[in-house]
Amino acid sequence: MDMAFVEVCLRMLLVFVLSWTIFHVNNRKKKKATKLADLATEERKEGGPDVIIVGAGVGGSALAYALAKDGRRVHVIERDMREPVRMMGEFMQPGGRLMLSKLGLQDCLEEIDAQKSTGIRLFKDGKETVACFPVDTNFPYEPSGRFFHNGRFVQRLRQKASSLPNVRLEEGTVRSLIEEKGVVKGVTYKNSSGEETTSFAPLTVVCDGCHSNLRRSLNDNNAEVTAYEIGYISRNCRLEQPDKLHLIMAKPSFAMLYQVSSTDVRCNFELLSKNLPSVSNGEMTSFVRNSIAPQVPLKLRKTFLKGLDEGSHIKITQAKRMPATLSRKKGVIVLGDAFNMRHPVIASGMMVLLSDILILSRLLKPLGNLGDENKVSEVMKSFYALRKPMSATVNTLGNSFWQVLIASTDEAKEAMRQGCFDYLSSGGFRTSGLMALIGGMNPRPLSLFYHLFVISLSSIGQLLSPFPTPLRVWHSLRLLDLSLKMLVPHLKAEGIGQMLSPTNAAAYRKSYMAATVV
Numbered sequence: 001m002d003m004a005f006v007e008v009c010l011r012m013l014l015v016f017v018l019s020w021t022i023f024h025v026n027n028r029k030k031k032k033a034t035k036l037a038d039l040a041t042e043e044r045k046e047g048g049p050d051v052i053i054v055g056a057g058v059g060g061s062a063l064a065y066a067l068a069k070d071g072r073r074v075h076v077i078e079r080d081m082r083e084p085v086r087m088m089g090e091f092m093q094p095g096g097r098l099m100l101s102k103l104g105l106q107d108c109l110e111e112i113d114a115q116k117s118t119g120i121r122l123f124k125d126g127k128e129t130v131a132c133f134p135v136d137t138n139f140p141y142e143p144s145g146r147f148f149h150n151g152r153f154v155q156r157l158r159q160k161a162s163s164l165p166n167v168r169l170e171e172g173t174v175r176s177l178i179e180e181k182g183v184v185k186g187v188t189y190k191n192s193s194g195e196e197t198t199s200f201a202p203l204t205v206v207c208d209g210c211h212s213n214l215r216r217s218l219n220d221n222n223a224e225v226t227a228y229e230i231g232y233i234s235r236n237c238r239l240e241q242p243d244k245l246h247l248i249m250a251k252p253s254f255a256m257l258y259q260v261s262s263t264d265v266r267c268n269f270e271l272l273s274k275n276l277p278s279v280s281n282g283e284m285t286s287f288v289r290n291s292i293a294p295q296v297p298l299k300l301r302k303t304f305l306k307g308l309d310e311g312s313h314i315k316i317t318q319a320k321r322m323p324a325t326l327s328r329k330k331g332v333i334v335l336g337d338a339f340n341m342r343h344p345v346i347a348s349g350m351m352v353l354l355s356d357i358l359i360l361s362r363l364l365k366p367l368g369n370l371g372d373e374n375k376v377s378e379v380m381k382s383f384y385a386l387r388k389p390m391s392a393t394v395n396t397l398g399n400s401f402w403q404v405l406i407a408s409t410d411e412a413k414e415a416m417r418q419g420c421f422d423y424l425s426s427g428g429f430r431t432s433g434l435m436a437l438i439g440g441m442n443p444r445p446l447s448l449f450y451h452l453f454v455i456s457l458s459s460i461g462q463l464l465s466p467f468p469t470p471l472r473v474w475h476s477l478r479l480l481d482l483s484l485k486m487l488v489p490h491l492k493a494e495g496i497g498q499m500l501s502p503t504n505a506a507a508y509r510k511s512y513m514a515a516t517v518v
C-alpha cells in the first residue's frame with residue numbers, strides 16, 4: 001500500500017478520534033450544566049433558599065439572623081455544630097456591642113458569664129497605667145466591652161439565628177462552589193450522614209473564617225502570617241481588676257491577661273518566629289516559665305502561671321493580616337476573616353465583621369431578587385466604600401499598634417514604643433481619644449492620623465530631650481522615617497482615597513453610629 005495513503009488514513013482517524021472526544025466532553029459539560037440549572041430551578045420552585053451561608057461562626061450566624069429578619073430564606077451550612085473551643089474572639093469592643101445591638105443580637109452576650117470591660121491596664125518596665133473607654137463622647141451606647149468564651153457566644157448566635165423559621169442551620173462541610181459561566185449558583189457539601197449533596201440559591205455568602213479554602217478561587221488577596229499567639233486558661237482565679245484587659249509590653253512582643261468568665265482568666269503572649277518551642281515535649285511550658293513569666297508583673301504572675309501549673313491545654317493560633325478585596329465572581333460574597341483580617345492585638349475582628357453585616361444587610365434589604373447580579377454588584381461597590389471608615393481605621397490602628405509593641409534594640413523604635421505607653425498614660429483627651437478609636441467608638445481615619453502623628457511627635461520630643469545633640473536629631477529623623485514606613489503600606493492597602501472620603505465618613509456615622517438601636 002502506498003505510504004502516503006496510509007498517512008492520510010491515520011491523520012483522518014486521529015482527527016475523527018479528537019473530534020469525537022471533544023464533542024463528548026462538551027456534551028457532558030452541557031448536560032452537567034443543564035442538570036445543575038434544572039436542579040437550581042427545581043430547588044427554587046420548591047421554595048429553596050434565597051441565600052446560602054457557608055460557616056456559622058460569628059459572621060455566618062449573625063448574617064443569617066439579619067437576612068432572615070428581612071424575610072429571606074437562609075440555608076446555613078456549618079461543618080461543626082459543637083461549641084468551638086478556641087482562643088480568638090474573646091473580647092468585644094464597645095463599638096462591637098453597638099453593632100450587635102443594632103442587629104438585634106445584644107442578648108447573645110447574656111447568659112454566657114461575659115465580663116464587663118472598661119479599659120486597658122498597661123504595663124511597661126515596672127510601670128503601669130490604666131486607660132479607660134471614654135464616657136463623654138457622642139457614642140450612643142454604654143461605653144464598655146465584654147470578655148467571654150468565644151464558643152459560648154457563637155452558640156448563642158447560632159441558637160438565635162436558628163430560632164427564626166426561615167433559617168435552616170445544617171451540619172455539613174462545604175466542598176466547593178457550583179459555578180456556571182463565572183456565576184456561583186450554589187455549593188456542594190457533605191452532610192452529617194456523609195452524603196455528598198448540593199444546595200442552590202441566587203446568592204452564596206462565604207463566611208468560613210481565617211482558614212477559608214473557598215476564598216482562594218474568589219479573590220486575589222493573600223493572608224500574611226504576622227505572628228503566633230500562644231495561650232491557655234488559668235482556672236478558678238480572678239484578676240484584681242477583672243474589668244481591665246491587662247496588656248504587658250514585653251519581649252519580644254506582648255503578653256495579656258483577661259477575665260473570660262467569672263472564674264477563668266485567659267493568659268496569652270505573642271512570639272514572632274515560626275520556630276516555636278514544642279508544646280508536646282514540654283519545651284513551651286519551660287519557655288513560658290523562664291522567658292515570659294519573669295516579665296509579667298509580680299501581682300499577676302501567680303495567675304499567669306496557674307494555668308501552666310495545672311496543665312491547662314496550650315493553644316497556638318496564627319495572627320494574620322489580609323486586606324479586603326471584592327470577589328471576582330458573581331453570585332457570591334465573601335465576609336468575615338475570609339474577606340479581611342488585621343492583627344488581633346486590638347481585638348476588633350468581630351466588631352468590623354458585625355459592622356460589615358449591618359451595612360450589607362441594609363444595602364441588600366431593598367433588593368427583591370438576590371439573583372440580580374448587576375444590582376448585587378452595585379450593592380457590593382457601595383458596601384466596599386461604606387465599610388471603610390470602620391474597617392480601615394481599625395485595620396490600620398491594629399496593624400500599626402502591633403508593630404509599635406514589638407520590642408527592639410533600635411533606639412528610635414524603642415522611643416516610639418515608650419511614646420505609645422506615655423501617650424496612653426497621659427490622661428485627658430489624648431488617652432480618651434485613642435481609647436475611643438481602639439473601642440470602635442469613633443471610627444474616623446482622620447482622628448487616627450491625628451493620634452498617630454502626635455504620638456510620633458511626642459516620641460521625638462522625648463528623644464531630643466533634655467537638649468538636641470546630632471545623634472538625638474539623627475534618631476528623631478529615623479523615628480519619623482519609621483513611622484511613615486509603618487503607616488504607608490497599611491494606607492496603600494486600605495486605599496487612601498476611599499479611606500479619607502468625607503462622604504463615606506459622614507454616611508457611616510449617620511447610618512451606623514447613630515443613636516437608634518434596633
Ligand SMILES: Cc1cc2nc3c(=O)[nH]c(=O)nc-3n(C[C@H](O)[C@H](O)[C@H](O)COP(=O)(O)OP(=O)(O)OC[C@H]3O[C@@H](n4cnc5c(N)ncnc54)[C@H](O)[C@@H]3O)c2cc1C
Nearest residue numbers: 055057058059079088089090091174209336337347349350
Ligand atoms: C488570636 C486571635 C485572637 C482574636 N481575638 C479577637 C478578639 O478578642 N476580639 C475580636 O473582635 N476579634 C478577635 N479576633 C478575630 C475574630 O476572632 C474573627 O474576626 C472572627 O471570629 C471572624 O468570624 P468569622 O465568622 O469570619 O469566622 P469564624 O468565627 O472562624 O467562623 C467560621 C466558621 O466556618 C466554619 N467552616 C469553615 N470551613 C467550612 C466549610 N468548608 N463548610 C462549612 N463550614 C465551614 C467553621 O467551622 C466556623 O464555624 C482574633 C483573631 C485571632 C487570630
